[in-house]
Amino acid sequence: MKGWKKDLIALAVVAFLIALLCVGTKFQSVDDYYLTHIDDITPESETVFLSIECKTVLNNYDDLDEALKEEKYVPKDGVILPRTEYVLRNGDTVFDILDRAVRYNKIQMEYRGASENAYGSAYIRGINFLYEFSCGPLSGWTYRVNGEFPNYGCSKYRLSDGDVVEWLYTCDLGRDLDMDMYESVR
Amino acid sequence: MKAFDNFHPVAPFLYFAAVIFVTMFTTHPILLGVSFACAVFTCGMITGAKKTLKSLLYALPVMIVIALTNPLFSHNGVTILFYLNGNPVTKEAVLYGVDISVMITSVFYWFKSYHAVMSGDKFVCLFGSVAPKLALLLSMTLGFLPKLKRKYREIDDAQKALGIYSRKGYLDKIRSKIRVLGILVTCGLESSVETADSMRARGYGLKGRTSYSVFRFTFADAAFVFFTVALTAVICFLAYKGAADFRFYPTVKEINFGLESAALYLSALLLSAAGIFCEIKENTVWRLLKSKI
Numbered sequence: 418m419k420g421w422k423k424d425l426i427a428l429a430v431v432a433f434l435i436a437l438l439c440v441g442t443k444f445q446s447v448d449d450y451y452l453t454h455i456d457d458i459t460p461e462s463e464t465v466f467l468s469i470e471c472k473t474v475l476n477n478y479d480d481l482d483e484a485l486k487e488e489k490y491v492p493k494d495g496v497i498l499p500r501t502e503y504v505l506r507n508g509d510t511v512f513d514i515l516d517r518a519v520r521y522n523k524i525q526m527e528y529r530g531a532s533e534n535a536y537g538s539a540y541i542r543g544i545n546f547l548y549e550f551s552c553g554p555l556s557g558w559t560y561r562v563n564g565e566f567p568n569y570g571c572s573k574y575r576l577s578d579g580d581v582v583e584w585l586y587t588c589d590l591g592r593d594l595d596m597d598m599y600e601s602v603r
Numbered sequence: 604m605k606a607f608d609n610f611h612p613v614a615p616f617l618y619f620a621a622v623i624f625v626t627m628f629t630t631h632p633i634l635l636g637v638s639f640a641c642a643v644f645t646c647g648m649i650t651g652a653k654k655t656l657k658s659l660l661y662a663l664p665v666m667i668v669i670a671l672t673n674p675l676f677s678h679n680g681v682t683i684l685f686y687l688n689g690n691p692v693t694k695e696a697v698l699y700g701v702d703i704s705v706m707i708t709s710v711f712y713w714f715k716s717y718h719a720v721m722s723g724d725k726f727v728c729l730f731g732s733v734a735p736k737l738a739l740l741l742s743m744t745l746g747f748l749p750k751l752k753r754k755y756r757e758i759d760d761a762q763k764a765l766g767i768y769s770r771k772g773y774l775d776k777i778r779s780k781i782r783v784l785g786i787l788v789t790c791g792l793e794s795s796v797e798t799a800d801s802m803r804a805r806g807y808g809l810k811g812r813t814s815y816s817v818f819r820f821t822f823a824d825a826a827f828v829f830f831t832v833a834l835t836a837v838i839c840f841l842a843y844k845g846a847a848d849f850r851f852y853p854t855v856k857e858i859n860f861g862l863e864s865a866a867l868y869l870s871a872l873l874l875s876a877a878g879i880f881c882e883i884k885e886n887t888v889w890r891l892l893k894s895k896i
Contacts, residue, residue, distance in 0.1 A: 421772050424772040443686075444685060444687060484853060546852070
């Protein structure tokens with residue numbers, strides 16, 4: 418075979434791989450990302466409650482990253498999103514509800530996808546610029562459903578009607594939130 | 604490349620260690636910018652301006668790739684450009700990427716100059732008596748790439764002369780290059796074993812064996828070492844006091860031009876440009892002496 422023909426084939430393969438990569442990637446503009454409309458609550462619809470709080474930071478304010486010591490990152494009362502009712506779609510997990518809520522309320526959120534870690538679940542790295550390790554080495558986001566801390570990832574927890582989801586920031590691996598995980602392990 | 608050759612190896616070794624240390628442990632854009640400019644200039648004076656400009660052509664695309672890779676993995680920052688798979692791509696992350704790419708390239712250029720100045724004999728002179736095995740190993744590994752490069756050209760030429768080197772298409776060319784690389788690796792392994800054997804046969808590293816060194820520690824060396832150490836100490840002290848603090852997330856901090864920060868920038872500039880000063884001084888002296896002949 419002629420040299421240039423082989424080159425052409427190689428070029429086509431590379432172009433195909435790049436195209437494949439682009440197809441698997443979703444680009445969105447800022448306006449597209451933030452939902453302007455969320456499902457209306459009707460009497461028949463199933464709903465859950467969601468809140469996002471970082472009250473523990475207020476007790477450990479000295480440990481907080483200097484850059485984040487502002488009211489727009491850590492509100493005075495520690496409530497980033499007050500308890501709100503959201504429509505539960507069929508098969509929604511805790512992650513889905515959080516994702517929809519932060520988009521609707523234009524709150525910044527970063528996560529590691531389920532395919533990017535060993536636990537097979539999405540991991541919330543930061544909400545409202547408050548990241549893991551932003552307030553001491555044992556800090557990060559965790560969640561509670563109906564007053565209990567599930568021992569697995571947020572994109573694996575299926576919600577049902579009337580559940581109360583709380584996203585809470587801990588500065589001490591959950592001990593400051595009375596997580597009883599440690600007693601049960603012992 | 605004259606000034607550094609006149610120094611005792613301790614002076615350039617300490618100097619490069621200091622500038623690389625300062626560059627690697629800061630994210631402050633001004634410090635990195637100063638370090639980058641001086642690194643490129645120093646490299647240009649030591650290894651040749653044309654060669655350095657040519658290498659910048661390769662370095663720039665690498666810098667761009669590094670700068671664009673960071674926002675793919677780091678999504679912090681308030682200025683959102685667009686969303687990628689549900690995670691934000693932010694201006695702050697791009698700027699941080701640029702910052703890091705400048706840091707990596709300046710360290711690369713410092714090492715380039717370091718390598719041109721600190722030849723194997725200088726390195727062995729410094730550490731040959733303290734840690735003979737380590738010194739030989741390091742000088743061998745550091746000398747490996749230039750040696751491989753030379754060897755690569757030789758093998759390449761030989762393959763071309765033999766007529767088994769394809770020049771028809773890009774893919775065939777790459778295949779030929781891979782064959783050359785295979786030969787190169789074999790050669791490299793063989794030569795490293797031979798070097799070890801040969802050095803052992805000479806009794807290298809035996810107890811009581813002294814090594815000859817042509818270098819003398821003069822007053823100029825002492826002055827240069829003192830200058831380097833003093834400036835590094837000043838920079839470390841100011842950085843400890845917080846003058847070198849900088850942050851990119853969630854908002855990029857404004858660059859501080861207070862007294863302490865200005866002192867920090869000035870000392871970093873003096874330290875980074877010391878090599879250039881020495882070269883310029885040496886070149887002028889050389890020219891003056893030549894004109895008298």
